[in-house]
Amino acid sequence: MHSDHTGHDHHIHSDHTGHDHHIHSGHTGDEHHNHVGHEHGGGHDKHHGHSIVEFRERFWISLALTIPISYLSMMIQMLFGYEVNFPGDTFLLFLLSTIVFFYGGKPFLLGAWSEIKEKAPGMMLLISLAIVTAYVYSTLTAFFIEGSDFYFELATLIVIMLLGHWIEMKSIMGASKALEELIKLMPKEAHKLDATGNIVDVSVEDLKPGDQILVKPGEKIPLDGKIFEGHSTVDESMLTGESVPVEKTMGMEAIGGAINGEGILKINVSKTGSDTYLAQVIQLVSDAEKTKSKAQGFADTAAKWLFYVAIVAGVITLAYWWTTGDFDTALERMVTVLIIACPHALGLATPLVTSRSTSIAAKNGLLLRNRTSFESAFRINRIVFDKTGTLTEGNFGVTDIHPTEGISEEELLKLAYSVETQSEHPIAKGIVKEGKMRDLELYEVSNYQNLTGKGLVAKINGSEIAIVSPGVLRENSIPFDVETYEKLAQQGKTVIFVLKENALQGMIALADIIRESSYKVIKELNKLGIETVMMTGDNSRVANYVGEKLGMTKVIAEVLPHEKSNNVKALKEGGKKVAMVGDGVNDAPALAEADLGIAIGAGTDVAIETADVVLVNSNPVDILSTLKLSKASQIKMIQNLVWAAGYNIIAIPLAAGVLMGAGIVITPAIGAVIMSLSTIICAVNAQLLKID
Template identity: 55%
Template structure:
C-alpha cells in the first residue's frame, strides 16, 4: 500500500548562510525553501553572479593583455618591469572575489561529505591560481592566470544564466500570488463603497467587483450577473456565467457586468492559497528521478577527481610532459566534468511540469506518484460525479396519448414537484421552462405525490403505485428505459395516465473521450460504484469500461483497489475525494477529481480542479512527457561528461587536438544552457 504523502519526509539542506556562501545549485529540488523566501534567495543569487561576472570581465581584459602565452599567440610583446606582480594582484582579486561562490561552495560540500560541482570548480581554479602564484615566486612553469580569469568569468556567466533559468522555470508560485488585486471595493452598510487592502477583508464582508477587475477573495454572488474568466486558476478557457447564489474564486477576472459578492473564504482557507500550498508541496516533494540524478552527480564527481589525478600522473610520470602541461590537462578534466548540467537536469523539468499542471487545472502533491502515472496499467473510476454528472436529469418523456403534449406532461409534473425536496424533483424542475402554482399538495406515502395544478388533479407516482392500481401502459418501452439504469415516474392527470418521465445520472461526454484515450494508451478502465448492477452495467457498456465493481460500499472500495493491485497492476484511483478517500490513499496514484473551489483533498496525490475525466488522460500524458524530458536531460548531461573526460585529459593530443580549461568551461556552460532550454520545451500534449 502506498504511504500517505503527508508522511513523506522532505530532505532539507542546511540553512542558507548568504547568497554567496551556498551557491550549490545541484540540489535544486526545492527541498529547503519556504515559498517566496526561496525565490528571493534565487533573485539575490542572480544579482550576485551578475555583479561578480561584470567585475571579473573588466579585470580579465588586462590579465589577458599581460599574460605571456596570450602575447605569444598574438605575436606581440608588452613586457615591463613588475608586470608579473600586477598580473598576480589582478588575478588574486579574480580568484578571491570572483571565485568566492565556488570556493565557499567547495567548503560546504566537503563539510557535508557530498563533493559535487562546486568541489570540482573550486579545485580547478585553486590549482590554476596557486600554481601560477608559485611561478611568479620563482617556480619553473607557465602562468595560468589567464586560464583562471577566463574560467571564473565563464563559470559566473554560466551560473548567472542558469539561475535565471531556474527563476523562469519555477515562477508558478509568484504568478499565482500576483493574481490577487491589492485593493477591494468593500460595500458599507449605507450602500457606499470604500477601498481597502485585500488583507483587511474578512468573512461576511460584501465587495463590489467592476467589469475588468480581479475578484479579491472567494465568495458568493449576492447581486448582479456577469461572466468570469477562471482560466488562470482552473484551466477552463471559456468564461463562466455567474449570477446570484453562484460561487466565485479569488484571483479570477470579472469580464462584463458588475458583481457584488459576500466573502466566504480568506487567507489560508481560500482557493488560491490552497492552490499555492499544493504547488509548493509539489516543488518540495522528492522526485525519484532526481534522487538518481543526485547519486549520478556524486559519483561523477568522484570519477572526475580520480580522472584528474590519473591525468596528472600519466602526463608527468609516463610521457615526460612538463608540469604545467600536465596541470593544464588536470584543470581541464576537472572543469569539463562538473556535473552542473546533471544537477540542473531534473529540477528544471520538475518546476516546468508543476507550473504547466497548475495552469491547466491539476495540482501535483506527490512527485513520486506523478512520475508513476506514466506506467499505469489500470485506472479505477468512481461512477457518480466522476464518469457521470452526479445529479438526476430528465432523459426521456413517454407520452401515452391522452391529449397532453410532452411539454404539458413535464409542466404539470414540475408544478407539483415545486413543493417536494426529493432529488428527482430537482431534476424535473430543472428541465421545465415554467410552472404553475399548485393549489393543493399531498404526499402518497412511499408511492409519490398528488395535488391540484391549473384546476386539474395531478399525481406523480412510482411504478409500484401503477402496479397496485393495475393501470395499463407501454411496459416494454418502460422496461427498456429502466434497464438503462434510469428511474421512471408516472404522471396521472385527471385520473388519466398521461405519460412517464425517465431520469438518469447523465454520463459526461468527456468520460467517453477519456476512456477512449486511455484505451489507446493501453490502460485498462475499471468502474467502481455503489449503484445496482443493472445501472452500472449500462454505464459501463455505454463507455466501454473493461471491468465493473457494482454495489460496493464506501468502506469496501479500498479492498477493490487492492484486488486489482494484487493482479500485479499499477493502479490509479479517480474519485471525488470524499467517500473515496480510503481508495485514493490505497491506490498507487490517487487522483481527486472535481475538487472545484475546495482543493484541499488530503488523500489525493494529484488534485484535478475541474469535473473533467479527460484531465486524467492529460495528466498521464504530461507524466510521460515529463519523464521523457528528464531522460533526455540526464542522457545529455551524463553522456556529455563521459565523452568529455578523455578529450579534456588529452587523449587526442597526438592528433593536435587539445582542450584548454577555458574551452572546457565554455562547453560545460553550454551543456547546462542546453539542458535548461530543453526543459523549457516541455509542454502539454493534446
C-alpha cells in the same frame, strides 16, 4: 464486458428516492505558513544561496575586468603578436585577477564551503579547487617562481561559469515562477460590503472569512468565496487551465485570481491568506519539487561519486603530465579535468524536469501531491472509476419526455416544472433545471403537499396535479405504457408520472447524465490497452447500462463505500498497476490503496490527503493528460541522465589530454564552456517538455 456485484440487496429507484448520491463535504486545507503574496519566497531564483540578479551582476562586472586581463595576458600577446611592457604591468594583472577571483568567484567559494560543512562535496567544490589552484599558482609565478601564469584562464573560467549559472537559473526559473507571478498581479484592494450594503474599499489583507465583497466587470476576484448574488462569466485559464470562460451564478464557488467577465458578482469570502486555492497550489508545486524521485536518488549518488572520480582523475592527470612534460601543462590539464568533470548536469538532470512538469501540471489543472506516484503513472494498466460524479455529472437530468395523446411535450414538462419548483429533491432539481433551460413560464401553484414516498401534489388553475411514482399508478389501477416504462427502467433511468385530476398526462425519465468527456476518456484508454473498471454502489441494472454505454472493460456494482478499497486491492493482484479515480472524500480509502489515486470533483479544494493527483477541472479527460505528462517526464529524465552521464564519460578523458597527440587540446576556458553547455542543454531539453 464483465459485471460483478457484491451481493447486497439494492433496488432500482423509480420513485422519488432516486439514486444514491455522494455528498461532497468540505475539506480542511493544509495549514501553510506562507502568506499569499507576502511571505512566499521562490525556490528557483536561488542557487546555493545566490540570486539570479547577483549572478547577472557578477557576470557583467567580471566580464568588464576580464577584457584588460586578456589584453595583459602573455598568452594573448603571443597569440596576436603584440607586446605590453610597462612598470607595474604584472602587479596590475595580479590586482585585476584578484578582484575577479574574490568578487566573481565568491558564489563558488562560498558554495564550496557549504558543501564541505555539509559533508556533501560536489560541483561548487570542484570549481573552487580549479580556480583556487589557478589563482595560487599564477600568483606564485608572477612574483616568486618561474612559470606561466593562468590569470587569463582564471578570469575567463569564472566569467563563463557565472554566465552558465545565470542562463541555467533563468531556464529553470521560467516555468516554476509563473504561478508566483500571478500573486503579484492579485488586487491589493477589494470592494467590501458593509452591514448596510454600502461599498468600502479595504486592503485584501484585512478581509476575513465571512466578509462580503463585490467584484465589478473586468476586475480580478480578490479571494476565494461563494457567490451569493450576480451572474457572470469568469476567466480561470491562468489558474486551472480551463480555456473557455466559466459561467458563474449564485451558489457557485469563485477562485481568487480569476478575472470577472461582464457581470457584477457579490461573494462571501471563504478563504484568505495561505488557505486560498492559489496559495495552496503554489505550496503544492513547491512541495512536489522538493520531493526526490527514484531517478533523482540515482543521479545524486552518481554525482557524489563523480566528485571523487574527478579528484582522482585530476591527480592522475597532474602526475602523468608532470612526469612526461612540464608542470604548466600538467597543471592546466588537471584544472581542465576538475572543471569539465563537475557533476552539475548530472545533479540537475531530473530536478529540471521535475520543476517543469510540476509547473505544466498546475497550469493545466493537474495538482501533483505525490511526485513518486505521478512519475510511475505511465506504468498504469488498469483504471478504476467511481461512477457518480466522476463518469457522470452527479446530478439528475431529463432524458426522455413521453406525453399522452392530447398534451404537448412542453405542456407536460411545464406542469411538472411548476410543481417541482417547490421541492429540493434531486429529481425535482433535474426537472427544474430542464424547465429553466427551455425558458418555460411557471404556472401559479397552490395547496402544495408532499406525499411521503409517493410524490407531490398541488393545484394549478383549480386542477389537482400530481407527480408520482409508478407504484401510485398501480395502486389506483391507472393504466400506463408499461412497455415504454420498462424500456426506460432497463436503461437505469428514474421515471415519474404526471396526473391531472387522476388522469395520466405522460411520463418523464431522468438519469444521472453521463459526462460527454467520459466517452472520450474511456475510448482513448481502451485504445491504449488500459483496462477500464467502473465501481459503484448503484444496482447492477443501472451500472451495467452505464458501463455498456461507455464501453467499460468491467463493471463492479452494489459496492458499499467501505468495500471499495478491498476491491482495489483485489484488482492489483497479478502485478497490475491500478489507478483509482474518485471524489476524494467517499473514495479516500480506495484512493490510498491504489498505486495512483486521482481525485476528481473536488474543484478548488486541493488539500485531499489521500490523492496523488487532483483534477481541478473535474474533467475525466485530464486523466489522459496525467498519463501523457508522466510518460513525457520520464522520457525527458532519461534523456537528461543519459546525456549528463555520457558527457562525463567522453569529456573527462579529453580534458586529461588523451588526444593531445592528435592536436586536440581542451583549455580550462573551453572546458568551462563545455561544462556550462552540458547543463544548459539539460535545461533546454527540460523546457521542451509538454503535454501532447
